[in-house]
Amino acid sequence: MAINLGAVREKYGSIYSIQMGPKKVAVLSGYETVKDALVNYGEPFGEQSQVPIFERLFEGKGKPFEVNTVMNASVANVIVSVLFRKRFDYQDTQFLRLLTLIGKNVKLIGGPRIVEKGTSTAYFSDENLVALVSNLFVAGTETTASTLRWALLLMLRYPEVQKNVCDEITKVVGSAQPRIAHRTQMPYTDAVIHEVQRFANILPTSLPHATTTDVMFKNYYIPKSTEVITLLTSVLRGQTQWEKPDTFNPEHFLTSTGKFVKKDAFMPFSAGRRMCAGESLAKMELFLFFTSLMQKFTFLPPPPGVSHLDLDLTPDIGFTTRPMPHKLRALPKA
Numbered sequence: 001m002a003i004n005l006g007a008v009r010e011k012y013g014s015i016y017s018i019q020m021g022p023k024k025v026a027v028l029s030g031y032e033t034v035k036d037a038l039v040n041y042g043e044p045f046g047e048q049s050q051v052p053i054f055e056r057l058f059e060g061k062g063k064p065f066e067v068n069t070v071m072n073a074s075v076a077n078v079i080v081s082v083l084f085r086k087r088f089d090y091q092d093t094q095f096l097r098l099l100t101l102i103g104k105n106v107k108l109i110g111g112p113r114i115v116e117k118g119t120s121t122a123y124f125s126d127e128n129l130v131a132l133v134s135n136l137f138v139a140g141t142e143t144t145a146s147t148l149r150w151a152l153l154l155m156l157r158y159p160e161v162q163k164n165v166c167d168e169i170t171k172v173v174g175s176a177q178p179r180i181a182h183r184t185q186m187p188y189t190d191a192v193i194h195e196v197q198r199f200a201n202i203l204p205t206s207l208p209h210a211t212t213t214d215v216m217f218k219n220y221y222i223p224k225s226t227e228v229i230t231l232l233t234s235v236l237r238g239q240t241q242w243e244k245p246d247t248f249n250p251e252h253f254l255t256s257t258g259k260f261v262k263k264d265a266f267m268p269f270s271a272g273r274r275m276c277a278g279e280s281l282a283k284m285e286l287f288l289f290f291t292s293l294m295q296k297f298t299f300l301p302p303p304p305g306v307s308h309l310d311l312d313l314t315p316d317i318g319f320t321t322r323p324m325p326h327k328l329r330a331l332p333k334a
């Protein structure tokens, strides 16, 4: 996925276009070209790019609304543009039905397990392709959207953390569009996103694995083809790993001087050769969606009389850990 735009520039010069999902995008590079475009041609290059999720939130004008659909649709469109080079309109009935079905499936899988007939992976077929595309779609949508919904709920529940995030965004990003490059200068926001992922614990049992051979593991014999579940909850909420394992506490990822600190037990994407294939994409999405939303809105619990202390952090039932359906208010910032 990663394109070395520096290398592309060497080949094609300082102005070229690339296809990004459904859109053809012009790339301007090099000091002279960029300065010329921004200063001398400020007007024609000056329109702000439309971001559908913001339009939806602005439409609400601070009224309470349910965030599930718009969050799922926004995140699903990222993966749809990677897979199919297109995006769906948020009103598209087929798209909305697909998202509803994914939501229902995830809930059902959390109950008694459904045993599926395996698709042969011995050769490449239409069947494999459909399975691959739908796996990527499901894996890439529900997980990221649910993490973002937790992020908003936790910001409602901990307004002081929301304020610290917003202050850091004002200081580092200002009114510019947030970019991945900002992340290293934003240790507090980075820590909050890590702590959201740790606390949300989206895939508490990870995905099931199976042994490829008979194994002796710590004096236990495990025969070949045994299904193995690795409990990520026990790592993300491990009592010996974290100062306050069951409390949302961004300080878990901060030193006493406010620097971001990595933790070995931060393992929401699992680890090893089967670890999440979409980790980098997910991390980028989480940072960009979260900072962009926090930059533009103040998130509040729905009235009347709901205090942030009343908000319920008990997760909904399902294969993934999702917040209970709830409403919130998004107040546009001046």
Ligand code: HEM
Pocket (backbone or CB within 6 Å): 079, 135, 136, 139, 140, 141, 143, 144, 147, 202, 203, 206, 207, 208, 209, 268, 269, 270, 271, 273, 274, 275, 276, 277, 278, 279, 281, 282
């Ligand atoms: C916050 C977001 C996400 C979380 C927490 C997450 C977490 C995980 C976890 C725990 C696994 C299981 C790894 C294992 O079996 O050991 C997994 C697998 C996978 N994830 Fe993600 N994921 C996220 C987002 C994504 C995205 C955006 C994509 C796609 C672009 C994606 C694609 C996959 C795929 C394809 C696998 C299967 C890998 C394999 O079995 O070889 N994930 N993910």
